[in-house]
Amino acid sequence: MNGGELYIRATGTWLPPVERVADAVADGRCDAAVARSTRMESVTVSAGEPAPEMAARAARTALERAAAEPGDIDLVLHASFYYQGFDLWAPASYVQRTAVGNQCPALEVRQVSNGGMAALDLAWAYLAADPARIAALVTTGDRFCPPGFDRWRSDPGTVYGDGGTALVVSRHSGFARVRSVATVSAPDLEGMHRGDDPFGPAPFSHRDVVDLEAHKRDFLARHGVAPTVARVAAAQESVVKQALADAGLGLADIDRFVLPHLGHRRLHVAYFAKFGIDPARSTWSWSRTIGHLGAGDPFAGLDHLITAGALGPGDTCLLFGVGAGFSWSCAVVEILNTPSWRDR
Incomplete structure (x- = not known):
């Protein structure tokens, strides 16, 4: 259990347009059996927006809602599941540069689907460790696209959508308490x-x-x-x-x-x-x-x-x-x- 108080000042989400599952079944991309078992209606599909950019867009929404200035943010954590667009690259720094504009620590959390929640847990511990620390930005961003990922078939039972999300959390105030x-x-x-x-020498x-x-x-x-x-x-x-x-x-x-x-x-x-x-x-x-x-x-x-x-x-x-x-x-x-x- 983390010490001290933690509040949510703002949330943010950026999602691209949806594609209907029925259309994917009709053109053979999604198996009809998967559509029946999942009962999904549609999924969000990026037209080209990369994962870190969708995260940055969500971050800008959350930061604006929180009325947070760059100096208010003491930590940036970015979580992801799949490829972020470049090899040997730091997407958290991209989010920091394009959405925050400060020089606090910016780090990536790689714990696949639990990365966002793990980052929230870590952000609370980081803020609680020093009374001078005020707030943190936590983001996620993923784009599940060919050639390496088939959103309809790579994980039968789950259909994958694209998008970015963000939270601004604070030790002092917010509309919700964690x-x-x-x-x-x-x-x-x-x-x-x-x-x-x-173990392989390279991806795929x-x-x-x-x-x-x-x-x-x-x-x-x-x-x-x-x-x-x-x-x-x-x-x-x-x-x-x-x-x-x-x-x-x-x-x-x-x-x-x-x-x-x-x-x-x-x-x-x-x-x-x-x-x-x-x-x-x-x-x-x-x-x-x-x-x-x-x-x-x-x-x-x-x-x-x-x-x-x-x-x-x-x-x-x-x-x-x-x-x-x-x-x-x-x-x-x-x-x-x-x-x-x-x-x-």
């Missing part, structure tokens, strides 16, 4: 996204296109389905229990749930049925029109609930994050007031 952030990991599951392939040494399902098949054949499912369930239950305990709340006290943008079958097994979450109290109805944003689902979901007026003063929200490794994060957020920028 009551807790908890993170747990299960490194014995890291092989699920590695499979039986040997073994396959031209990412195939997460092939790695999972290898791992489950070696370690078994039942033990793996039990390990995942235990870790997930642990992080939820820890986040709620640190916030002094129970699951029944939570008003809204920001869930990963997974397909319906995965969400039903891992969240709706497991925790008794009513889909109507989650971000599902919106996330099924966006797709999985890599590291950005929790921040995008929170931004959506705020701007849509679905969260008001006194409401609590539970943000979920999960990523290969495996790691899980949960954050409890309490809304203190309606942000002045909501209706702009």
Whole structure:
């Protein structure tokens, strides 16, 4: 549990236009069985905007909403899932240069889909370590595109969308208070996204296109389905229990749930049925029109609930994050007031 107070001053999201799943099925890009099992309606697809630029656009929105000056930001953390546009390059510095314009530490967090939540956890610890530190900017950005990634087939059960997200967090004030952030990991599951392939000397040494399902098949054949499912369930239950305990709340006290943008079958097994979450109290109805944003689902979901007026003063929200490794994060957020920028 982090020390001191942490508040959210502003959120920001930048998403490109959507493509309908039905159109992808009609032209053969998406399997009809995947469309049926995921129940996705559409996904956001970049027309060429690179991942770090989408993150920077979201950051500029969040910084403007927060009325934050460059000197207010003491840390920039950028999280991502997939390729950021250049080899041996620092996308966090790009976000800092184009959106913030200062010289504070700017670092990248590479924890795939849980990168955004992990960065929030780290930002809180960094700000709490020095009373002179005031605020941090956390961003995410991903573009899932050919030739290396097939948003429809690289990870059956999840359809991927493009976009950028951002949070400005502060030790002093904000429209929402982060009551807790908890993170747990299960490194014995890291092989699920590695499979039986040997380590490669360069990206895409073994396959031209990412195939997460092939790695999972290898791992489950070696370690078994039942033990793996039990390990995942235990870790997930642990992080939820820890986040709620640190916030002094129970699951029944939570008003809204920001869930990963997974397909319906995965969400039903891992969240709706497991925790008794009513889909109507989650971000599902919106996330099924966006797709999985890599590291950005929790921040995008929170931004959506705020701007849509679905969260008001006194409401609590539970943000979920999960990523290969495996790691899980949960954050409890309490809304203190309606942000002045909501209706702009």
